[in-house]
Amino acid sequence: MRYVKPKKFLGQHFLKDLQIASDIADTIDACPDLPVLEVGPGMGVLTQFLLRKKRDLEVVEVDSESVTYLKEHYPMLKGKIIEQDFLKMDLSALFQGKPFVLTGNYPYNISSQIFFKMLDNKEFIPCCTGMIQKEVAERIAARPGNKTYGILSILIQAWYNVEYLFTVHEHVFNPPPKVKSAVIRMTRNETTNLGCNEKLFKQIVKTTFNQRRKIMRNSIAPIIDKDNPLCADPLFNKRPEQLSVQDFIELTNRVEAALQQSTVQ
Numbered sequence: 001m002r003y004v005k006p007k008k009f010l011g012q013h014f015l016k017d018l019q020i021a022s023d024i025a026d027t028i029d030a031c032p033d034l035p036v037l038e039v040g041p042g043m044g045v046l047t048q049f050l051l052r053k054k055r056d057l058e059v060v061e062v063d064s065e066s067v068t069y070l071k072e073h074y075p076m077l078k079g080k081i082i083e084q085d086f087l088k089m090d091l092s093a094l095f096q097g098k099p100f101v102l103t104g105n106y107p108y109n110i111s112s113q114i115f116f117k118m119l120d121n122k123e124f125i126p127c128c129t130g131m132i133q134k135e136v137a138e139r140i141a142a143r144p145g146n147k148t149y150g151i152l153s154i155l156i157q158a159w160y161n162v163e164y165l166f167t168v169h170e171h172v173f174n175p176p177p178k179v180k181s182a183v184i185r186m187t188r189n190e191t192t193n194l195g196c197n198e199k200l201f202k203q204i205v206k207t208t209f210n211q212r213r214k215i216m217r218n219s220i221a222p223i224i225d226k227d228n229p230l231c232a233d234p235l236f237n238k239r240p241e242q243l244s245v246q247d248f249i250e251l252t253n254r255v256e257a258a259l260q261q262s263t264v265q
Helices: 018-030 047-050 064-073 091-097 108-120 134-142 150-159 198-209 245-264
Strands: 038-040 057-060 101-103 127-133 161-169 179-188
Touching: 018 047, 018 101, 018 161, 018 179, 038 047, 038 091, 038 179, 047 057, 108 127, 108 134, 108 150, 127 134, 127 245, 134 161, 134 179, 150 161, 150 198, 150 245, 198 245
Parallel strands: 038 057, 038 101, 101 127
Antiparallel strands: 127 179, 161 179
């Protein structure tokens, strides 16, 4: 087998540029001594450079054609190829339950889902690097007040420090995607507890950004009535993209207290 045919339904765009692959592999150096899980290795263009790091490396690949290729061309991966859907994996079962670095040239069609799974398993993933669509990378790294700042920005930045490392152009892929790509690194910050009801925090973030053009008083209405005295606060005259992570944490605590008060009454 000489090559693997990229499959559109799997969001496969195979990187051809070896220097870029090497540069992506180097992003894990900021998180030394940890084992590494690569998502979607395809034909192993990134894998070959990760293997040179002399780390405990496992790869997860759902495409059986790619798995066959990897077995033929990378015998050193014997016993290290997980033929599964990453989104359905039990990450706590990897590396004897030890923390690990997550990396890869992530499939474009599930990149956001990959990062939501990362958040659900943040105790196992102190560092995540890799390549995604430029638009998604900008969204993750965006700061308050930026038009790309949104749900992913807040939920990830609550737990991780985000670095937008470099942009990758379309012509270095087969097939070339219709968008530019970018490489990012996310490293766990010092937060161990948000200091609020995390479920309500997520609900408020998602609810308000689903109507991001509205001011908070109106966009938060599905959670707390806009006639509630709390909503008279000037904060509720702002739009969600104007609020920092800490603003949303403090808001969550205030909304929870107001909901409890209204229940008592």
